[in-house]
Amino acid sequence: MLRRNFLAFGAAGLALGENAANTETRRAVVDGCACSFAPQAVTGAFDGLQSGLKITGMKVFGVSLTPTSDRPYVFVKLETNQGLVGWGEGTLEGKAGAAMACIEDFRDFVIGSDPMQVEHTWQSMYVHSFYRAGPVIGSAISAIDQALWDIRGKALGVPAHRLLGGPLDPRGVRGYYHADGVRTQEGLAKLRETAIAQGVSCFKTGLPDTYEWIETRKKIDAAVKWMQLLREALGPEIDIAVDFHAKTSPSVASILVKEVEPLNLLFIEEPCPPENAQAMAKVARRSTTPIATGERLVATYGCRELIEMGIVDILQTDINHVGGVTGLWKVAQMASVSGISMAPHACEGPIGGLATLQVNAAMPNFLVQEICGQIHPGPNDKVWQEWLGFPAMRMVDGRFPLSPKPGLGFDLSEANLSKYPFGGTRPMARVFHEDGSVAEW
Secondary structure, three states: OOOHHHHHOOHHHHHHHHHHOOOOOOEOOOOOOOOOEEEEEEOOOOOOHOOOOOOOEEEEEEEOOOOOOOOEEEEEEEOOOOOOOEEOOOOOOOOHHHHHHHHHHOOHHOOOHHHHHHHHHHHHHHHHHOOOOOHHHHHHHHHHHHHHHHHHHHHHEHHHHHHHHOOOOOOOOOEEEOOOOOOOOHHHHHHHHHHHHHHOEEEEEOOOOOOOOOOOOHHHHHHHHHHHHHHHHOOOOOOOEEEOOOOOOOHHHHHHHHHHHHHHHHOEOOOOOOOOHHHHHHHHOOOOOOEOOOOOOOOHHHHHHHHHHOOEEEEEOOOOOHHHHHHHHHOOOOOOOOOOOOOOOOOOOOOHHHHHHHOOOOOOOOOOOOEOOOOOOOOHHHHHHHHHHOOOOOOEEEEEEEOOOOOOOOOOOHHHHOOOOOOOOOOOOOOOOOOEEEEEO
């Protein structure tokens, strides 16, 4: 029994509680297991709060832009009794089939529910899964949650960012492109020229190699020289972030973060494996450069330790894994009261990217948005424009524009996806050191 319902309905609430206690809410214990209960019917506790909208259908799509892609897009479409539909994304690199199956597992949580009760559905999916969410459950919840927010905004006729209290900046959301593949002084000088012409103020790139737990001076020098070249070629006007991608051990990362302090990098990302909070703390204590991490974390619970220990300066949770709009918003609020900025990760498909912009636009502690694209449009950008009718996740004057359309800000048809049938789950890259041992990449 929810306390607010009890207070709202008074004696009627008492009667409801009494009847429920005699029927659905007193669930029978399953024979042979004292810790499990028989399935419970919906009690009707929300009957007086219903919007009239009901989820009547759910479709899950695997979309492979190339037959060998390690990250086929995983999309979900929710249909309602009033014709409104919502789209969401739960793309999970290397585990597309598992994410799609998990979304299907949540069908009973979704069909028949009121899409306006987003928080209730989120809690039910997370808590009633019993085993706490990792990336598969997190991605499935994310897809459904995004679709619910899409419907919610459409039902009320406003973009999702307005439901969250935004936008804080009508110009849109500051972002950055990747500078991968540009390795020479001349190439970086051209990149700088193009960036200034387009108003792009930030780039991110990665380290040039893989690294052993204790590494040679030669490899460490090469990594330092690469970051020095970036700063020299891109100049002081452009912010630079370097993603260590957890390639480095705490020992190697500690050396690198000290060596590159004079470069004034915007941040260093994932200097060591993110599941090892103590190791991350060790590196952070040795660096004046801001430390970022979070793309592999699920829900606020996954971020709690990093925040409480004061380890990170920037959190990068991904809307396709952290728990959708609801999950990303909660992390942002928890980070905000702890003096931590947000730079969300978004390296999957366009639905999650556009959903992320909606949340960013209302974040008081937002820093910058990632998109795994280059300064010049690529094949994915062309496909996204065909699907959505506009250049999705392309910056204008260094910012991602906010769509005025309600919900997540786009329209999409199933027919647009049919040209790219699901090619199956493909493993992500497997990288090894010279001696055959497994390397982070």
